[in-house]
Amino acid sequence: MVAASASCCTFPRWSSAWRRLLRFRIQGFGENLETTVDAEAKTLLGADLSLESDRPFPDTIETIIDSIGGTTSRRISFASMALFPENDRTRLATVRATEGGYPFYGEVVTRPREAVDTYRDEGAALVDGTLLKQFDAEVGDSIQIGRRTYAIAGELVKMPRESSIVSSISPRVYIPQTALDTTLLGRGSRAEYEVYFKFDDGRDVESMLASIEPTLDAYDVGSDTVEEAAGNWREGLGNLYRFLSLVGFVALLLGSLGVASAVNVYVRRRIESIAVLRCLGASGQQTFQVYLVQAAALGLMGSVIGAAIGVGIQMLVPTLLADFLPVPVEFYVSWRAILLGLGIGMGVTLLFALWPLLEVRGVSPMRALRSSVEPTTGGWTDPLRWAVAGAIGAGVLGFAIVQAPTWQVGLGYAGSLVVVFGLLAAVAWAIVRGVQRFFPSGWAYPWRQGLANLYRPQNQTMVLMLSLGLGTFLITTLFLVQQSLIEQIRVTGGEEGRPNLVLWDVQPDQLAGVDSLLRSNDLPVMERTPIVTMGLESVKGRTIDDLRADSTFDLTFAHTREYRVTYRSETTPSETLVEGTLADSMRGNPLQTGAPVPVSIEADIANEDLNVGIGDTLTFDVQGVPVTTVIASVREVDWQRIGTNFFVVFPPGVLEKAPQIYAVLSRAPSEDVSASVQSDLVQAYPNVSAIDLSLVLSTFDQLFQRLSFVIRFMALFSIATGLIVLVSAVVVSRSQRAQESVLLKTLGASRSTVFRITAIEYLFLGSFAALTGLVLSLGATWALSTFVFEGPFVPDLLAVGGAFLIVTALTVGIGLLNSRGVYDRPPLDVLRTAEV
Amino acid sequence: MSTVLRVSNLTKTFRSGSRELTVLDDVTFDVPDGSTCAIVGPSGSGKTTLLGLCAGLDAPTSGTVELCGTDLTPLDEDQRAAVRNQYVGFVFQTFRLLPTLTAVENVMVPAELQGRRGARERAADLLDRVGLGERLDHYPAQLSGGERQRVAMARAFINEPRILFADEPTGNLDVETAETIEDLLFSLNANAGTTLVLVTHNLELAERTGRVLRLRQGRVELDEMRSEGVKV
Structure with missing residues (x-):
């Protein structure tokens, strides 16, 4: 009895602590995030105001810049391609030429520290640590960007506005603008x-910006203020926080x-004791209170332990998420979060403990004499049962609504949760019922007994299948989604005969040389x-200006973006014509005749963004020359194919004379050949960028690895919760198992037979x-x-099989570990213990 | 008549803190094949301990137990389990059915442990003989106390044991049900020729056996052979 009592106390304490830990940790982390973003708002932008454009600022804007002061x-x-001359290796990098x-x-952190102050004067470069590491380069080596070679003055560790997740995908190289090879900025x-601006006069940046915004808009110049930068981060981090909260909510x-x-198992095992209390004169209400107080006390203990562990783990979370955050998140103890966690923990414990405790009120004192007397309350005819069910439903809904940014999203949370749990429960139920229905009566006894144990009275099968199943x-x-996407790229790019190397920014006069190389x-x-690059004029x-001035019109990026257009009269393998036909070569020069040029447009941008169709006109500004076009065909494009895909395709005979660059597609038989050709190319044609499939794959993989880390981290919490439920279930049912x-x-039965039965039970539990x-x-991945x-x-x-084996092995291992000692009870106990 | 159970100088002591408690003290007796024997005595006299040692559920401190020609003393627990499975049947005061198994599955367990074929048919037949032919697929929780004990008796007989140990087999039942169970127990025992050793406080039940061993403070106080034998 002592063991059983201790074990029952152990369960709620563990699980409460776990839940509290999640709630508190996430709540505390959220507060830390908000405080940090507010405190560090200026460092998020690194300046008081920034203006940006995807072309050199025109004179009008330069005048404004001068006037701002x-x-x-x-x-x-x-x-651009970065080449490391020491080993002739190259990689596409983001170059930032600064002045x-x-x-x-x-703070800018470099190694050595003084490099940030000296690199501009020395005409040297600061290079991202990831890039240095990838190519075994170090400070003092050199790096070539375009035709210029720079000494590496330092390793870039931290720069405001840059998060290391982005840097790892597209590594940064900082060089002084004065030492930039300007041919890289060619047509x-x-x-x-x-x-970037810094103001020392304490001016109102927002109102100043409002006065110049129309001009900035007219020249497609974007702007950013401290408040906007902080707002963007607050929104982004808020999403992250809400996501973590949602996962924490699920774990809760x-x-x-x-x-x-x-508590259900606990009450069942205490029914005789409750009956004795009733015999001694305790009322149903009194016995109920005894156990409710007990549950509350355990809930409080669990909450306090959970909060303590939560403080510890909270210190780790900013480190785990450091790569995603623009500024380091300071750690401090949020008493509000602790109190909230304790309150929610106690509330949830009491709410969910009430459900099984209802039975306590109806335990008959006769039960002390006859074990067959069942409790008379707690069934569905008991009005309190309905009241508790309603309270649990309202509690969960209320919590979801408090947690969500809006009540509608809260309803969505609760609804989604019902769907996910419902699906898990349905699949779990179907598996269990399927096994019952088609029970393998021909199997050896230990297998059948192990399987039958899943339906034992007071079993925890459904709870375990839900918690472990959710984590899995x-x-x-x-x-699977990650693998599926990577595989998709690999398959489309790896297809025999498909290009896997794209050379970009090849100037017309370099074409022959690139070909021969x-x-x-x-x-x-x-x-x-x-x-050919162009912009939309109408x-x-x-006109776009007209549309921009129309407040009722929804101007999209598709209206203001720069279009990169090609010309041809046939579709490529990644395109499907859904309407019209691709026009043949134009006869006569439409630039002179003024006849509209029949163009082909991509279906999504036509239907969803520009809202145009066959016969509609689009006027493009082709580097200063207006060209009127009419939509002659609509294409669907498979953007996932490696190659060149276009929103707009002109017919031949129009753009040949326009300033243009080329993309050259090739196929390298191996990564080594690809690397060697890229190295040769960069040396001969520094402006040419090469994108190879292996880089796309590894970049994608890196991105996914990092993004998924957070999700995996939280999913592991779910699995761990399941395993704790498992441990508790095993501990609580230990006495019953021992008797059996x-x-x-x-x-x-020999000891090994009994052991096998237990192992088989956990094998089924884990595998189910x-x-x-x-x-x-698999269903979700497919969808x-x-x-x-x-x-x-x-x-x-392979991954599916691996997940199956790991979850099953964990379940069996933990189940057996916690059942040790059960098999060693001497059989003489059968004559001395209470009824099985 | 050969001897199915031979108990020689059996002693069992337990240590309770610094104190040593002798529960059985130098007990010796034989039980012939096919006979019936009741072990009676006041609470704490060592009845259950003696039954457990005779059935190989525990090891003695000294002395020997020879069951169906096998000396249990040098055997380890798994070896004793094999002997029990082969020769012994049990009926307990509190029935001891596995709650996860139906009536017929509970009866099948000993046969399945032995790997015997046709366990289900035999179990169904035995349940039919104890009057539960219609309740094969009921779980223990769906059966009354008397019905559970009848399932337990069917289970005890499925391996056709040479000896059946019963620990207060009617102790948890009302008088009427108890009588039915007793009749059933002796009739199954007589039909199968099984030796019956039972522990009971119930003197009426004890009187239905051919021999009564009365224990007091761990010793055999009385070993009474009853000439009229088994009352069926």
Whole structure:
């Protein structure tokens, strides 16, 4: 009895602590985030105001910049190949050519520390640590950008406005603008021009900006203020915080189910004691209060322990998320979060403990004499049962609404939760019922007994399948989606005959040289695509300025963006014509005749953004020359294919004379060949950028790894919650298991037979839970692949098998570990203990 | 008549803190094959301990127990379990059915542990003989106390044991049900030729056996052979 009592206390304490830990940790982290963003707002931008444009600032804007005053600093950012001459290796990097003292606020961390102050004067470079590490380069080596070679003055560790997650995907190289190879900013190249301001006169930046905004808009110049930057981060981090809260909420509910389940077992095992209390004169209400107070005390203990552990883990979370955050999040203890956690913990414990405790009121004193007398309250005819059910429902809904940004989203949370838990429960139920229905009566006895134990009275099968299944579902779905997307890229790019190397920004006079360089390395030139940049001037006769001035019109990025257009008369393998036909070569020069040019447009941008169709006119500004076009065809484009895809395609005969660049597509037989050709190319044609499939794959993989880390971290909490429920379930049912084990041994079962039965039970439990999660996970991955990512569903069966084995092995291992000692009880106990 | 159970100088002591408690003290007796024997005595006299030692559920401090020709003393727990499974049947005061198994499945357990074929048919037949032919698929929770004990008796007989140990088999039942169970117990015992050793406080039940062993303070106070034998 002592053991049973201790174990029952253990369960709610553990699970409460766990839940409290999640609630408190997330709440505390959220507060820390808000405080940090507010305190560090200026360092998020690094200046008081920034203006940015994707072309050099025109004179009008330069005049405005001059008139604004303050201290200024400029930066030009563009993608270029970075070459490490020491080992001839290259990689596409983001180059930032700087001038002036940006950042004005916040700290730049470099190794060595003084490098940030000296690199501009020395005409040297600061290089991202990831890039240095990738190519075994170090400070003092050199790096080539374009035709210029720079000494590496330092390793860039931290820079305001840059998060390391972005840096790892597109590593940064900082160089002084005065030492920039300006040929890299040639025609057709994409660059971002920024100017940063620092004001010492305490002016109202927002109102000043309001006065110049119309002019900035007219020239497509964007702006950013401290308040906007902080607001953007607050929104982004708020989403992260809400996501973490949602996952914590799910784990909280899992733990709550655990509490209800443990209290249920606890009450069942105490019914005789309750009956004795009743015999001694305690009323139903008194006995109920005794156990309610007990549950509350355990809930409080769990809450306090959970809060203490939560403070500890909270210190770790900013480190875990450091890569995603623009500024380091300071740790401090939020008493509000602690009190909230304690309150929610106690509330949830009591609410979910009430459900099984209702039975206590109706335990008959006769039960002390006859074990067959069942409690008379707590069934569905008991009005209090309905009241508690309503309170639990309202509590969960209320909590979801408090947690969500709006009540509608809160309803969505609660609704989604019902759907997810409902699906998990349905799959779990179907598996269990399926096994019952088709019970394998031909199996050996230990297998059948192990299987039958899943339906034992007071079993925890459903709770365990829900909690372990949910964890398995989350982790596996994430992994499968990731694998599916990577596989999708690999399949589309790896297809025999498809290009896997794209050379970008090839100038017309470099075309022949690039061709021969490829051929000399035995690489084919599979496609040579001309690209002309242009902007939209009018849509269906209305100019963009006109549309911008119309407050009722929803101007989209598609109206103001820069278009990169090609010309041809045939579709490519990644395109499907859905309407009209691609026009043949134009006869006569439409630029002179003024005849509209029949163009082809991509279906999504036509239907969803520009709201145009066949016959509508679009006027483009082709580098100063207006060209009127009419939509002659609509294409669907498979953007996932490696290659050149376009929103707008002109017919031949119009743009040939326009300034243009080329994209050249090739296929390298191996990564080594690809790397060597890229190295040759960068040396011969520094402005040319190369994108190869392996880089896309590894970049994507890196991005996913980092993004998924947070989700996996939380999914692991779910699995851990499930395992704690499992441990508690095993501990609580230990006495019953021991008695059964003793009986079986009395009837002639060996110790190993009893052990096998237990192991088999956990094997089934673990495998059913894993199966539940995996079935749903495969369904979710299919749905995500089909409807969200619009790619083929490529389930990684190895990963599915691995997840199955890991979850099952964990369940068996923990189950057996906690059952140790059960098999060693002497069979003589069968004559001395109470009824099984 | 051969001897199915031979108990020689059996002693069992327990240590309780610094104190040593002798529960059985130098007990010796034989039980012939096919006979019936009741072990009676006041609470704490060592009845249950003696039954447990005779059935190989525990090991003695000294002395030997020979069950169906096998000396249990040098055997470990698993080896004793094999002997029990082969030769012994049990009926307990509190029935001891596995709550997760139906009536017929509970009866099948000993046969399944032995790996015997046709366990289900045999279990169904036994349940039919104890009057539960219609309740094969009921779980213990769905059966009355008397019905549970009848399931337990069917289970005790499924391996056709040479000896049946019963610990207060009617102790948890009302008088009417108890009589039915007693009749059933002796009739199954007589039909199968099984030796019956039972522990009871119930002197009326004890009088239905051919021999009564009365224990007091761990010793055999009385070993009474009853000439009329078993009353069926």
